[in-house]
Amino acid sequence: MSSVAVLTQESFAEHRSGLKDVEITEDEAYIPTYLEAFPPLPDKGTPGEKTGEPASVWSKIRPIKASVITQVFHVPLEERRYKDNSQFGEGEEAKVCLDIMQKTGAHIELSLAKDQGLSIMVTGKLDSVMKARKEIVARLQTQASATVLIPKEHHRFVIGKNGEKLQELELKTATKIAIPRSDDPNANIRITGTKDGIEKARHEIQLISAEQDKRAVERLSFEKAFHPFIAGAYNQLVQEVSQETGARISIPPPSVPKDEIVITGEKEAVAMAIARIRAIYEEKAKSVIVVEVIAPAWLHRFIIGKKGQNISRITQQLPKRYRLLKFWRFNVQSLSILFFSLQMARMDYAEINIDHRFHRHLIGKNGANINRVKEQYKVSVRIPQDSERCGLVRIEGDPQGVQLARKELMDMAQRMENERTKDLIIEHKFHRTIIGQKGEKIKEVRDKFPEVIIIFPDQQQKSDIVQLRGPKNEVEKCVKFLQKLIAELVESSFSVSVPIHKQFHKNIIGKGGANIKKIREETNTKIDLPTENSNSEMIVITGKKSSCEAARDRILAIQNELANLKEAEVSIPAKLHNSLIGSKGSLVRSVMEECGGVHIHFPAEGSGLDKVTIRGPAEEVERARRQLLQLAEEKQVNNFSVALQAKPEYHKFLIGKGGANIRRVRDRTGARIIFPSPDEPEQEHITIMGKEEAVWLAQKELETLIKNLDDVIEDSMVVDPRHHRHFVCRRGQVLRELAEEYGGVAVSFPRTGTQSDNITLKGPRECVDAAKKRIQEIVQDLESQVNVEVLIPQRYHRAVMGPKGCKIQQITREHDVLIKFPDRDESQEPASPENGDTDLIPRKCDIIIVTGQAEKCELACAALLALVPVTIDVEVSYDLHRYIIGQKGAGIRKMMEDYEVNIWVPQPEQQSDIIKITGQVASVERAKQGLLERVKELQAEQEDRALRSYKVTLSVDPKYHPKIIGRKGAVISQIRKDYDVNVQFPDKGEEQQDVIVISGYERNANEARAAIEQLVAALQDMVSEDIRLDRRVHARIIGARGKAIRKLMEEFKVDIRFPQPGSEDPSKVTVTGLPENVDNAIDHLLNLEEEYVSWESLAKGFVVRDAPWNAQDMGSKSHVPSTISAFSMSP
DSSP: OOOOOOOOHHHHHHHHTTTOSSOOOOOTTOOOBHHHHSOOOOOOOOTTOOOOHHHHHHHHSOOOOOSSEEEEEEEOGGGBSOOOOSOTTSSHHHHHHHHHHHHHOOEEEEEEOTTSOEEEEEEEOHHHHHHHHHHHHHHHBOOEEEEEEOOGGGHHHHHOGGGHHHHHHHHHHTOEEEOOOTTOOOOEEEEEEOHHHHHHHHHHHHHHHHHHOOSEEEEEEOOGGGHHHHHOGGGHHHHHHHHHHOOEEEOOOTTSOOOEEEEEEOHHHHHHHHHHHHHHHHHHHHHOOOOOOOOOGGGHHHHHOGGGHHHHHHHHHSOGGGTTOOTTSOOHHHHHHHHHHHHHTTOEEEEEEOOGGGHHHHHOGGGHHHHHHHHHHTEEEEOOOGGGTOOEEEEEEOHHHHHHHHHHHHHHHHHHHTOEEEEEEOOGGGHHHHHOGGGHHHHHHHHHSTTOEEEOOOGGGTOOEEEEEEOHHHHHHHHHHHHHHHHHHHHHTEEEEEEOOGGGHHHHHOGGGHHHHHHHHHHTOEEEOOOTTOOOOEEEEEEOHHHHHHHHHHHHHHHHHHSOEEEEEEEOOGGGHHHHHOGGGHHHHHHHHHTTSOEEEOOOTTSOOOEEEEEEEHHHHHHHHHHHHHHHHHHHHOOEEEEEEOOGGGHHHHHOGGGHHHHHHHHHHOOEEEOOOTTOSOOSEEEEEEOHHHHHHHHHHHHHHHHHHHSEEEEEEEOOGGGHHHHHHHHHHHHHHHHHHTTTOEEEOOOTTOOOOEEEEEEEHHHHHHHHHHHHHHHHHHHTOEEEEEEOOGGGHHHHHOGGGHHHHHHHHHHTOEEEOOOOOOSOOOOOOSTTOOOSOOOGGGEEEEEEOHHHHHHHHHHHHHTSOEEEEEEOOGGGHHHHHOGGGHHHHHHHHHHTOEEEOOOGGGOOOEEEEEEOHHHHHHHHHHHHHHHHHHHHHHHHHHHHTEEEEEEOOGGGHHHHHOGGGHHHHHHHHHHTOEEEOOOTTOSOTTEEEEEESHHHHHHHHHHHHHHHHHHHTOEEEEEEOOGGGHHHHHOGGGHHHHHHHHHHTOEEEOOOTTOSSTTEEEEEEOHHHHHHHHHHHHHHHHHHHHHHHHHHOEEEESOGGGHHHHHHOTTOOOOEEEEOOOO
C-alpha cells in the first residue's frame, strides 16, 4: 500500500523553513513560488558525492508516516521448517499463518518461488507487522544462534528503560536476544533466530555500543554492492583491518537497506581504518566487472548446489579478492568451468505421465515413498499440485539415476492401476462400533493397512455394503481382518433376558450399585434393568454367550437366596411351543398369572430344544408344570378355540377373587379361558381353548354368567349409620373398589343428616349378592375395631403430622388404621416436661384417637409416639450465633430444612451460649453433628480472618494516587485481585493524604506494597509536555465517545489531556508518559493535526508563483516580474 502526503497552508511555514535560510514572516498575503512549494527531487549522483541543495531541502521536510505498512521477506528452501510436498496453502505453513493472523491482526500472503523458497508479504499496522514477522520467523524458519561481544557497561543501553529497547530490537529483527545478568562476568550477548535476523541484530547491537562509546565515530557511505568486498570472505578482511588499526568497523548485513559503514575507536585508529577502507573501495570500483552466463533455468539449483556447496567451492578456489561475490556474480572463467563440468556430467531429466489420482500414493505418508526414491537414486522429483490436475511428473539428476527412478515410479503407478475393489457385507448396526468414537478404531485399521481405502456407506442409506480398494494382496488381508473383527462383534452381541421378580431388583443392584457393577466387571457383560415405573421384570444381559450365561446364573442365584424359589424343567415338543405361547404371548401369560406369577421360559425359536423352564414358588411351579403338560396334551389331541364377548367391567367378576370363579369353570369343563390384557385393543373378547366338547361347555357356562350379569336387579340391606362414613370417606374409595370387583354394581348410601340405615345395591343379580356379602364382611370387621387413645401434647401435633400430613398418611397405609387428631385449643398450654413426657393431667386437645384392629392399633400408637420430638441443648459460643443464623436467617433455615428439626437460637440481649434443637431423635442427633461441624468451619474462618487483618502503610505523593487507581479503578482492582489484599486510599479531608493502607495476609500485603512502590517509581520517571493543536481538530482526535484517543493512549502508553471548555488556552494539549513514548505520541498528534487541517485548506485551493506552465507567457511578457497560478487539490 502507499500513503499520500498533502501539503497545507498551515504546515507550509514549517516546510518553507527547509527551503531558505531567510526568515519569512507569517503573512497570509505572501504567495510562494512553485519551486518553494514543490522542490525538485535530488539528481542521482555518483557514489560518495554530496547531493545538491534540493536533496537537503527534502531531507529537512518532516515525512508523514503511513498508518498501514507492508513488508516482504524471503525464506530460503534450506531454512524452511516445513518442506512437505502437500498441496501448497493447505499444509502446516498455512495453519501457522492463519493462527498468526488471528493473534496479531496482520494480513499475511504466502507465495512459492521457483527455488521452492517462501515469499511472505505482511500488511497491517507497524506493531502488528513486527509482531507477525517475529512469529513467522520463529515458527516457519529454522533457527540459529550467535554471540556478539560488547563492553559490559553498554548492556543497559541495549536493554533500554524497562526493557523496551530490547523488545523493540527483538521485534525489528525477529530474533531472541539473551543478555547476561549484571552479576554475570560473561559479556557475550546471545542472539537466536534466522541468519538474516542474527546479522541485523548483531549490527544494531554494535551500533548501540558504538554510539555509547565516547571515542571517535565516523560514518562512510558506499554503494551496497561494494560492502562484500570491504568485508571480505567470512568478514576476514574487515577483521584484519580492525586488528591492525584497533578500530571497530560495523558493516550492515545484506538484508539491511543501509549504505553507511560505522567506524569507532581512537581518532588515529579511525583515520587509518577510513584510509584502508577507501583504498579497498577505489581498487574494487575500478577492477570489478559483472558478466552474465546463460544456463537453462533447471540447472541453476545444480550450479548453486545443496546449501550453496558448489558456489562455496568455487569462491574458495579463487584468489582471495574474488571470494566476495554472491552466487549471481561470478568470475567468468570459474563459472564457465562449473557450467561445462555440469555438461560433462551430463545432467539429464525425464518426464512421465502418471494419472494425478495416484500422485498421493507416489508421495506416500509424510512423503515417505518419494523421499526414499530421491535419496536412493540421487535425483529430484517434481510432482504437480493436486489443484493443477496434471499428470506430468519430472525427474532431474544423473542420467542413470533418472532412468532407475523413472522405472520405479512407473512400476508403482502400474501397481496402483492394478488395484482391486471389493465389497464386504457388514450389518449396518456394527458400522458405528467398527468406526469407533471419533473414528479411533477405523483409524487403527487404516494404519494397519495404509494402502487400502475403506469406504463406509452414508448413515442415512442404511446399507450393509462396505467398499475396500487397494492392492489385491492388501485388500485380501484387510478383508480377513475385518471378518475376524465382525465375528468377535457378533459373538459379543449375544443377548439374553432374565425374568426377576420386581421386588428383588434392588437386591440385584446392591448398595450404590455394588452388586451389579461387580457382576458386569467379572463377566464382562452389559446388564440393563427396567426403570422403576416400568411393569417389566426382564433384566437384559448383552455380551458373549458364555459370559451372558454366567451373569444370568449369578443373578438367578441372588434371587434364589432371597426367596424360596424353585426351578423346574418340563419337556414339551418344540412344534407345540408357538401354540402354547399363544397370540402375543396371551396363553402363556394367563398360565403365569394364574399360577402366582411364575416365570415360564421357552427356548429360542429354531433351536430345536424341547425343555421349557419354570421358575417360582415351589407349589406354583408344580401347578404351572401340570397346566403346561395338560395344554400340550390338549394341543396334540385337539386344538379348538372360540371367542366370546363380555363387557370389560364383568371380567373381574367372571374371574373372581384370586381367580376362584374361572378356576371352577375350568375344573368342571377342562377348557382354558384367556382374558385380554389391559394393553390389547379388543377388551371385550374372551378366548376359550381346549377340546371341542370342553370349549362348548365352558362357553355355555360363561354365557349363562354373562346373561345373569346383564339381568340387572335392585336390592337393599341394613348397615348401621355409624359405619356409613367408612364406605364414603376418601372420595368413596371403598365403593369404587366394590364396583370394580363385582361387575360394576352401584351402591347408594343415604344422605348425611338422615337417620336411615338402609342402603341400595343395583346391578347383576350375582354381582349384587356378592357385593352384599362383601359389605357384611366389612361391617363385621368394623364392629370388631377398637379405639385407642394416644396422649401427645398439642404443641407436637404439627411435627407428628409432617408436611401436608405425609407422616400420618404413611402410618395409616402401613397399619390399616384411622387416626383422628383433636380440635386445636387456643388457650394457654400448661408447662410440661420436655422430650414428650406425659405425666401431667391430659387435656382433650392432647388426645389422638387411633381406630382399627387391636394389634394394628398398638403398632400405629408406637409409630406415633416415635414421631414425638425431643429437645437437646448444644453449647455454641455466643460470638458465632450471628454467623450460624446467616443473612436474613438463611443459614439456620437451611439447617432446619436439611435435618427436619427446629433450631432455637437465644436472643442477642441474653448473650447465652445454649442453642436448642427440637425434632425426632435421629434427626436431632444428625442436626447436632451438623451444627458442631459448622462451628468448626466458623472457628477456622475466624483464624483466617485474624491472619488477613495484617496491615502495612505506604507513603505516596497524592498526585500519583489517580494513576495507581487507574481508569475506573482498573489498576488498583488488578493489584487487589493479584495479591488478594484490600488497598485503602485516604478520604478527602484527612490529615495524612499521602498514606495508603494495605491489609491482607502478611506476605501478600508486602508483595502488594512492593508492586505499588514499583509503579510509583515508574510514574516518577514520566514527563509531561504541552503542545498546541488546532482546537478544530480536537474532536476528531478524541473520536466518538473518546474511542480514538483511548486507542492512541494504549498504543503509545501515554496519558493525553485536552483543555476543558472555557480554558484560557484552548489549543493546549498535555501528554504525559515516558520520554520516548511522549515524543512518539506528539509526533503522531502533529501528523494527525496536519492531515485533518489539510481538508479545509484544500477546499479553498492553493496559489503559487512562477509555475512552469506559465513559462511561455513570461517570455512574451517580460515586463511582468512573476506569474501567479491558482489550482485546487482534491483529496
